[in-house]
Amino acid sequence: MPGLIPExxxxxxxxxxxxxxxxxxxxxxxxAGREWTACCPFHDERxxxxxxxxxxxxxxCFGCGAHGSAxxxxxxxxxxxxxxxVEELAQSVGLTVPHESGQARPREDHTDLYALLDAAAGFYxxxxxxxxxxxxxxxxxxxxxxxxxxxxxxxxxxxxxxxxRALGTSDTRVKMLEQAGMLSTGEKGKQYDRFRExxxxxxxxxxxxxxxxxxxxxxxxxxxxxxxxxxIPALPSHKSPPAKYLNSPxxxxxxxxxxxxxxxxxxxxxxxLERLIVVEGYMDVVSLHQAGVTQAVAxxxxxxxxxxxxLLFRAAPDVxxxxxxDRAGRSAAWRALESxxxxxxxxxxAFFLFLPEGEDPDTxxxxxxxxxxxARLKSATPLSEYFYAxxxxxxxxxxxxxxxxxxxxxxxxxxxLPDGAFRDLMYAELEKRTGVQxxxxxxxxxxxxxxxxxxxxxxxxxxRSAIAMLxxxxxxxxxxxxxxxxxxxxxPGIPLLTEMLDFxxxxxxxxxxxxxxxxxxxxxxxxxxxxALTEFPGEPEALRTVFVDALAKLTEQTSQQRLDSLxxxxxxxxxxxxxxxxxxxxxxxxxxGNTKWR
Numbered sequence: 292m293p294g295l296i297p298e299x300x301x302x303x304x305x306x307x308x309x310x311x312x313x314x315x316x317x318x319x320x321x322x323a324g325r326e327w328t329a330c331c332p333f334h335d336e337r338x339x340x341x342x343x344x345x346x347x348x349x350x351x352c353f354g355c356g357a358h359g360s361a362x363x364x365x366x367x368x369x370x371x372x373x374x375x376x377v378e379e380l381a382q383s384v385g386l387t388v389p390h391e392s393g394q395a396r397p398r399e400d401h402t403d404l405y406a407l408l409d410a411a412a413g414f415y416x417x418x419x420x421x422x423x424x425x426x427x428x429x430x431x432x433x434x435x436x437x438x439x440x441x442x443x444x445x446x447x448x449x450x451x452x453x454x455x456r457a458l459g460t461s462d463t464r465v466k467m468l469e470q471a472g473m474l475s476t477g478e479k480g481k482q483y484d485r486f487r488e489x490x491x492x493x494x495x496x497x498x499x500x501x502x503x504x505x506x507x508x509x510x511x512x513x514x515x516x517x518x519x520x521x522x523i524p525a526l527p528s529h530k531s532p533p534a535k536y537l538n539s540p541x542x543x544x545x546x547x548x549x550x551x552x553x554x555x556x557x558x559x560x561x562x563x564l565e566r567l568i569v570v571e572g573y574m575d576v577v578s579l580h581q582a583g584v585t586q587a588v589a590x591x592x593x594x595x596x597x598x599x600x601x602l603l604f605r606a607a608p609d610v611x612x613x614x615x616x617d618r619a620g621r622s623a624a625w626r627a628l629e630s631x632x633x634x635x636x637x638x639x640x641a642f643f644l645f646l647p648e649g650e651d652p653d654t655x656x657x658x659x660x661x662x663x664x665x666a667r668l669k670s671a672t673p674l675s676e677y678f679y680a681x682x683x684x685x686x687x688x689x690x691x692x693x694x695x696x697x698x699x700x701x702x703x704x705x706x707x708l709p710d711g712a713f714r715d716l717m718y719a720e721l722e723k724r725t726g727v728q729x730x731x732x733x734x735x736x737x738x739x740x741x742x743x744x745x746x747x748x749x750x751x752x753x754x755r756s757a758i759a760m761l762x763x764x765x766x767x768x769x770x771x772x773x774x775x776x777x778x779x780x781x782x783p784g785i786p787l788l789t790e791m792l793d794f795x796x797x798x799x800x801x802x803x804x805x806x807x808x809x810x811x812x813x814x815x816x817x818x819x820x821x822x823a824l825t826e827f828p829g830e831p832e833a834l835r836t837v838f839v840d841a842l843a844k845l846t847e848q849t850s851q852q853r854l855d856s857l858x859x860x861x862x863x864x865x866x867x868x869x870x871x872x873x874x875x876x877x878x879x880x881x882x883x884g885n886t887k888w889r
Contacts, residue, residue: 300389302801307384310348310361333357335709347803358820360804407467408501414457415445415491422446428509438581443493447486454484472539492573495555503539505573538592547591549598560585566609575652582656595627600634609640616645637711642671694725754784759822760838761791765806767838768795777845787815
C-alpha cells in the first residue's frame with residue numbers, strides 16, 4: 292500500500308518543473324522584466340498583481356496574498372489534493388511518484404475505492420456485447436467501436452445483484468460498493484444494484500479515474516421481470532417507465548455540482564483548448580465527439596453551478612452553452628448565465644446556442660454533420676446580448692417606467708461582474724438602453740498601485756537581509772561552514788536563519804519555492820513570503836559577496852555581544868577562570884587600539 296511521498300522526490304520534482312509552464316496554460320501571463328504577471332486567478336481585480344518568478348519558482352499575488360510553488364498552484368487552481376497535484380506534475384515531466392514503505396496510508400487515500408469503480412466500469416464494458424438490446428441501441432445511435440471504447444460505455448445487466456455478485460466478494464468489498472454509490476437499500480433493508488438494465492457511462496475525474504456513473508434507459512431493452520425480490524423496487528416496465536438518466540449519488544469521490552462529464556476526454560483530444568461546449572445529455576456529448584466536435588462536456592443532471600462555471604473557464608477561455616429552445620431550456624440558460632457572471636474576467640467569453648424545437652445536439656449532428664453544427668455555434672448569442680434580451684423580453688423600454696425596471700433588474704447582476712473592460716462595457720450598454728448610470732461609470736478612478744517591491748518591502752535588519760538573500764538564492768547556504776559563529780547571537784531571526792541554513796545544507800539544490808514550503812503554516816511564513824519578493828540587482832557573484840559579508844558582520848556582533856556579557860560579569864566579580872581566558876582572547880582580538888574595556 293502506498294505511503295507518504297518522500298521529501299527528496301518533491302525536491303527533484305520541483306527542480307524539474309518550470310512553474311511558468313504550469314501556470315501559463317491556465318492563466319495567460321505577460322513578461323514583466325525577469326518575471327511574469329497577470330490578473331490574479333484567485334480574486335477579481337482590474338490591475339495585474341499576480342507575479343510568477345521563474346528564478347525563484349513561486350507565485351505571489353500582492354492583492355490577496357496567494358502564494359506558493361507549482362504544487363500549491365495546482366492544489367489551489369485545479370482544486371487537487373496534495374498527492375494528486377504531485378502526481379499530475381510528475382506525469383508532466385515523466386516521473387513516477389514513489390512512496391516510503393512502512394508509513395501509514397494517508398487518511399484520505401481512496402485508492403481501493405478508485406480500483407473498485409474501475410473494476411465496475413470493466414464489468415459493464417464486458418457485459419455490453421452480451422446484450423442484444425444494448426448493441427442494437429448503440430448501432431441505432433450510430434456509435435462506432437472507437438467512441439464506445441473511448442468513453443468506456445457499458446451495460447448494466449438485468450437482475451438485482453449482478454454487480455454485487457461480481458465485485459462484492461467480501462463484506463469489506465460490499466461496504467465499499469455501498470460507499471461508492473453502486474448499491475441501494477430497499478424498504479426491508481435488502482441491498483440491490485443501483486444500476487440495472489441501463490447503458491452505462493463512467494464519469495472520470497481530472498486524472499482519468501472512474502469516480503461515478505451515469506446510466507441511461509434504452510427502449511429496446513426488455514425488462515427482466517423474473518428478477519423481482521421482496522423489498523426491492525421493480526425493474527423498468529412499460530407501465531411505469533423509469534427516469535431517463537440515473538446518476539451515482541454523492542460519495543467521497545463524487546460531487547455532481549463540481550464535475551463535468553467528458554472533461555477528461557476533451558483534454559485528451561485537444562492539446563490546446565480554446566472552447567468548451569456544454570450540453571445536457573451523455574449521448575449528446577458522445578455523438579458530438581464522434582462527429583469530430585471534441586470539446587463537448589455535460590453537467591451531471593443538475594443546473595450549471597458556480598463550481599461548474601469556475602471549472603469551465605479554467606479549462607478554456609470561450610464557453611458555449613447549448614440548450615433546447617423551449618421554456619425549460621431558456622430557464623436553464625439563464626441559470627448558467629448567473630453562474631458565470633462573477634467569472635467573466637477580461638479575455639473570457641460565454642455564448643448561448645438555442646436549438647430548434649424537437650432537436651438536441653445528438654440529432655442535429657447526425658442530420659447536419661460537423662459543419663452544420665459549427666455554423667450554428669458561429670451564430671450563437673453572446674452573453675451580453677442574451678443578458679439584455681432576457682431582461683427586456685417583458686419590459687417596454689420605450690417608457691420611462693420600463694427603462695427604470697430594466698435598470699433595477701440589471702444593476703444587481705452587473706455588480707457581480709469582476710472589474711475590467713467587460714464590466715465597464717456592460718454598464719455602458721445599460722446606460723445606453725435606460726439612461727441610468729451604472730456603478731462602473733460613477734465609481735472613483737482606482738488609485739495607482741505601487742510597485743510590488745516598494746509596497747511590500749519590509750524593514751531590513753542585517754538578519755532579515757541575510758534571510759532575504761538565502762531566499763533569493765538558496766545555493767548561498769553552501770558558502771557557510773559549521774559551526775555557525777553567529778548561532779549564539781541574541782537577535783530576532785537568528786534561530787530561523789540557522790534553521791534555514793541547516794535545511795539547505797541537508798538538501799542542496801532546492802529552489803526558493805520549496806524552501807518556502809518548508810515553513811508553510813508556521814508563524815514565520817508570512818514574513819518569509821514578503822522577504823522572498825526582495826529583488827537584488829547585479830550578478831549572482833555580487834550577491835554571494837554581500838551575503839558572506841553580512842554573515843561576517845553577524846559574527847562580529849556575536850563576539851561583541853559576548854564581550855559585553857563577560858565585562859558585565861567581570862564587574863560583578865563573577866568570572867571563572869575559563870571565562871577570564873575567553874575575555875582576554877576577545878579583548879586581544881579587538882586589537883591594541885581598543886581601550887574601551889581597560
